[in-house]
Each structure stands twice: as C-alpha cells, then as structure tokens.
Amino acid sequence: MKRFLLALLSMLCVANVLVAQDESRRIWPEEDTKSPTSEKPKVVHSKKPVYKKATPQVVVENVTPETVVGVTIWKLRAAESGSETTINTGSAQWTPERVEAGTPLAKGDHVRLSIEAARPGYMYIINRERYADGSYGDPYLIFPTSRLAGGNNRTSIGRIIEIPSQSDQPPYFTLTPGRADQVAEVISVFITPQPMSSLNISDQPVKLAAEQVAQWDQKWGKNVGRLEMTDGAGQTWTPAEKEAGIGTRLLKHEDAPPQSVYYNPDTKSGEPAFINIDLQYQKEQ
Numbered sequence: 001m002k003r004f005l006l007a008l009l010s011m012l013c014v015a016n017v018l019v020a021q022d023e024s025r026r027i028w029p030e031e032d033t034k035s036p037t038s039e040k041p042k043v044v045h046s047k048k049p050v051y052k053k054a055t056p057q058v059v060v061e062n063v064t065p066e067t068v069v070g071v072t073i074w075k076l077r078a079a080e081s082g083s084e085t086t087i088n089t090g091s092a093q094w095t096p097e098r099v100e101a102g103t104p105l106a107k108g109d110h111v112r113l114s115i116e117a118a119r120p121g122y123m124y125i126i127n128r129e130r131y132a133d134g135s136y137g138d139p140y141l142i143f144p145t146s147r148l149a150g151g152n153n154r155t156s157i158g159r160i161i162e163i164p165s166q167s168d169q170p171p172y173f174t175l176t177p178g179r180a181d182q183v184a185e186v187i188s189v190f191i192t193p194q195p196m197s198s199l200n201i202s203d204q205p206v207k208l209a210a211e212q213v214a215q216w217d218q219k220w221g222k223n224v225g226r227l228e229m230t231d232g233a234g235q236t237w238t239p240a241e242k243e244a245g246i247g248t249r250l251l252k253h254e255d256a257p258p259q260s261v262y263y264n265p266d267t268k269s270g271e272p273a274f275i276n277i278d279l280q281y282q283k284e285q
Helices: 002-011 210-220 239-246
Strands: 051-053 069-078 093-099 110-117 121-131 140-143 161-163 182-192 225-229 260-263 273-280
Touching: 069 182, 069 273, 110 121, 110 182, 110 273, 121 161, 182 210, 210 273, 260 273
Parallel strands: none
Antiparallel strands: 051 225, 069 093, 069 110, 069 260, 110 161, 121 140, 121 182, 182 273, 225 260
C-alpha cells in the first residue's frame, strides 16, 4: 500500500485547462443503451462508438447522463513506430493502450488512468487494497492534496484527471501488491456537487475512517453498472487525449470517448456519484 500510495501521490495531476468549457462533450451513450437485452457485438464507428454492458444485472434505463463517470485504463507497452502517440520517460518511449476495466493485470505492469466527470462538481479519489478474503486495507484519500493545484479538485465537462501526470518521471505507476494475499488495488472515485468541508486536505495521503468510506460506498455505490466500448481494448492514445492530459485543451464530443462508463440508475441530478475501479492482479500459476 505505501509504495502504491507514494507513486500515486507523486504523479497524480489535474489537467490545468486554459480554454473555455465545451458543453458538447457527452459521456453517456444513450442511443447505444436503449436495448439492454442485446448481447450481439456491434461495429464501432470512428464518429459513433458503441458500448456493451459489462454488468447485465444493472439496468441502463432512466440513467441520468450527468451522473456517469468516464474512465480509461491504459496499459503501457514499448513504442513500435514513429506514428504512435507516445509518452516519454527520457530513456524510453511508451505507447498507452486501452484495456477494459476488470482485465487482470500482472505484477510489474505499467498503468495509467484517465478519469472524467460528466458535470461540474468536486472529485475525491480514495485508494484501498482488497484481499483474497474480500476484506479491504485502510482507505487513503489520495486526491485532492495541497501539493496538487493548491488542492483544487473542481471538475467540469471535458476536463480529465490523469493518474499519473505526463510530466512525472516515470509517467506511470507499476503494479506492486502490498502483501501476498492482495488481489486488487481499488480506486474509488467520489464526485460531489459541493466540496466536502469535513475532509482534511494535506500534502500527503490522508487516512480515512473505513466506516465512513464503507458508508459512502453503501449509499452511493451499491448499484453501479459499467459499459465497455466495443472493440475499444487495444486502441492507442490519441493526440487529443495527450493534449487534454497536459491541459492545453478540453476533450470534445468528437474526441475519443472513455473506454469504460460507470453509471448508477438510482443516482439523480444533484446527488453524489461513487464508483470503484478495480485494478485486479492476475492469479499466479
């Protein structure tokens, strides 16, 4: 846990966008989710990606689009051609490739995350370890911190939060379990309409009460579903995503959408959203 937290703390960065908010960016693919019983794969078009349900038990009807959260998990590989959009470490170039949420990852994999909200609000990110018996390690608030953008955790349409920042060296974190029976790193994203004055922000990760996090999870994250972009896994980082990550632009609707869309049909406009992103470790043979 400590090694993972240090990596996240030193690398977590909010895109410092200098342009006006673009209201055209939409995350919820309404037309693609009208028929939740369809299991047939669909063709992804460059202008209109199609999503499939990863959680068939959670209905997609009556989802409030502004309450969803977009997430893309990137697994890094060595760059193979000069035409690929890469991230540099000084001594090497890496190509980020999309992976579906829930894909088992190996110890030592280099990983990045992009997270975006579909509305203005305030984002809080919590890290916990999950073990083989289903229990969790201590929860730590890893974002916001006073070291990053002065503690500013405001979200808006088209802005993304990258874990880690492109300017950090290395610009990725390496998956390393804290103990032998750890099966996943759980990144919880909590988006609230108003700032949470009860949380103390420091320049270091802040340990939270496990009971409080469990209460948030139970109240706001109990019925969360997930969509995955069909044929999205394996797609590489685009120039627009790279630029948005360093804060020179916002993502627009025609730009690449998030790989995973988390939703809760019970969450209404103005209510908090709570999701869990599982970075699962592969089972050792």
